Amino acid sequence: MKVLVINAGSSSLKYQLYNMTDESVLAKGLVERIGMDSSILTHKPTGREDVTEVSEILEHTTAIRKVIDMLTDKENGVLGSVDEIQAVGHRVVHGGEAFKESALVDDVAKAEIRRLFDLAPLHNPAAMMGIRAAELNMPGVPQVMVFDTAFHQTMPEKAYLYAIPRVLYKKYKVRRYGAHGTSHDYVSKAAAEYLDRPLQDLKIITCHVGNGGSVTAVKGGLSVDTSMGMTPLEGLMMGTRSGDLDPAIVPYVMNKEELSVSEVNSMLNKHSGLLAISGISSDMREITEGMENGDANSTLAFEMYEYRLRKYIGSYAAAMNGVDVIVFTAGVGENSVVLRQKVCEQLTYLGVELDEALNAIRSGEPRRITTSNSKVDVLVVPTNEELVIARDTHRIVLNSQ
Numbered sequence: 001m002k003v004l005v006i007n008a009g010s011s012s013l014k015y016q017l018y019n020m021t022d023e024s025v026l027a028k029g030l031v032e033r034i035g036m037d038s039s040i041l042t043h044k045p046t047g048r049e050d051v052t053e054v055s056e057i058l059e060h061t062t063a064i065r066k067v068i069d070m071l072t073d074k075e076n077g078v079l080g081s082v083d084e085i086q087a088v089g090h091r092v093v094h095g096g097e098a099f100k101e102s103a104l105v106d107d108v109a110k111a112e113i114r115r116l117f118d119l120a121p122l123h124n125p126a127a128m129m130g131i132r133a134a135e136l137n138m139p140g141v142p143q144v145m146v147f148d149t150a151f152h153q154t155m156p157e158k159a160y161l162y163a164i165p166r167v168l169y170k171k172y173k174v175r176r177y178g179a180h181g182t183s184h185d186y187v188s189k190a191a192a193e194y195l196d197r198p199l200q201d202l203k204i205i206t207c208h209v210g211n212g213g214s215v216t217a218v219k220g221g222l223s224v225d226t227s228m229g230m231t232p233l234e235g236l237m238m239g240t241r242s243g244d245l246d247p248a249i250v251p252y253v254m255n256k257e258e259l260s261v262s263e264v265n266s267m268l269n270k271h272s273g274l275l276a277i278s279g280i281s282s283d284m285r286e287i288t289e290g291m292e293n294g295d296a297n298s299t300l301a302f303e304m305y306e307y308r309l310r311k312y313i314g315s316y317a318a319a320m321n322g323v324d325v326i327v328f329t330a331g332v333g334e335n336s337v338v339l340r341q342k343v344c345e346q347l348t349y350l351g352v353e354l355d356e357a358l359n360a361i362r363s364g365e366p367r368r369i370t371t372s373n374s375k376v377d378v379l380v381v382p383t384n385e386e387l388v389i390a391r392d393t394h395r396i397v398l399n400s401q
């Protein structure tokens with residue numbers, strides 16, 4: 001079965017085409033700047049040269065049509081016809097309490113996702129545009145939704161409830177849901193496999209730090225706590241998101257600056273984090289460069305980011321009464337040697353002993369970055385959310401036939 005995996009953002013759309021017979025990737029790519037003047041489609045057919053195409057792509061339906069045109073293109077394509085795509089898998093960030101696992105797309109499921117728009121304003125509307133666009137371009141092809149929140153549905157009440165009037169949970173389901181669950185699930189399993197130890201015996205802290213970021217306490221293979229909350233705004237400091245703050249700041253600033261609900265949401269989601277503190281960029285590569293060049297604001301942004309991540313690791317070691325494995329993953333976690341070094345240097349109280357040479361190695365494989373004496377194994381495990389989505393899609397579509 002050939003499965004197309006789609007991860008739709010508000011102005012971008014990532015895709016990967018899998019042949020599930022051997023789980024090989026036939027092609028992958030990215031459409032950026034959807035809705036802006038010149039959109040860019042970067043297509044990477046496996047084993048061949050990348051292709052870049054600049055054109056006007058005003059919305060997601062056109063973006064998916066361009067992707068299909070590229071996948072079936074005589075010169076750069078990997079398919080004879082669009083009919084070879086037998087299923088489409090979508091990343092959906094928020095599945096609320098309704099979805100504890102991945103599910104086939106139908107009218108009921110779509111209505112539920114729409115109800116959850118408020119809870120993941122940066123992500124769910126985009127996922128729905130991706131689903132709609134795939135339906136229009138590939139009518140009749142089964143589609144599956146894979147939720148970031150599903151893995152965290154095992155959290156106990158004491159971790160997912162907020163200490164606010166309980167009526168808010170009863171009426172509006174205000175609670176912690178978490179995100180990046182597909183990634184936390186994948187890297188915790190991959191870590192146990194790499195160490196050749198049973199997952200059910202391990203206390204693992206997974207740090208998914210990319211553009212968005214979250215930390216999860218995984219005990220015996222189950223998520224028992226995670227740093228993202230009702231929405232993907234809580235927890236770590238991120239590229240453009242504030243992460244944790246005193247909730248009283250919100251009404252205070254709204255009052256002083258006469259901000260509307262949507263303005264304050266936008267401030268905290270899009271104009272905060274690394275971008276706000278550095279005044280330069282939301283991208284950790286530019287922050288690191290600024291720091292190396294002695295820029296004080298970049299240095300402060302990096303220090304705050306690292307400090308807050310390290311505090312979550314300590315907190316989850318406390319939550320699980322110990323930790324056996326710490327995993328770094330996603331764009332920053334997999335690539336930033338300096339972030340991992342700074343975090344690990346201050347975890348000696350847990351018995352972490354970093355091996356600087358191992359930490360400096362760049363590779364796409366799971367690897368250990370601590371010495372053999374270290375009480376805690378610290379690993380870098382490249383995440384693969386798309387593969388998990390392809391596997392779930394394949395299984396669910398086969399079972400439904």
Ligand SMILES: Nc1ncnc2c1ncn2[C@@H]1O[C@H](COP(=O)(O)OP(=O)(O)O)[C@@H](O)[C@H]1O
Pocket residue numbers: 209210211212239282283284285288330331332335336337
């Ligand atoms: N070599 C690197 N050093 C530091 N940060 C990096 C490096 N490469 C990528 N990143 C960071 O990874 C981020 C993207 O991570 P990713 O997991 O792909 O995010 P998302 O899935 O949210 O788009 C970039 O914003 C960048 O800050």
Ligand SMILES: CC(=O)OP(=O)(O)O
Pocket residue numbers: 093123148179180210211212213232
């Ligand atoms: C939920 C979330 O923050 O996702 P991303 O990291 O892809 O923005």
Ligand SMILES: [Mg+2]
Pocket residue numbers: 210211212330
């Ligand atoms: Mg991501």
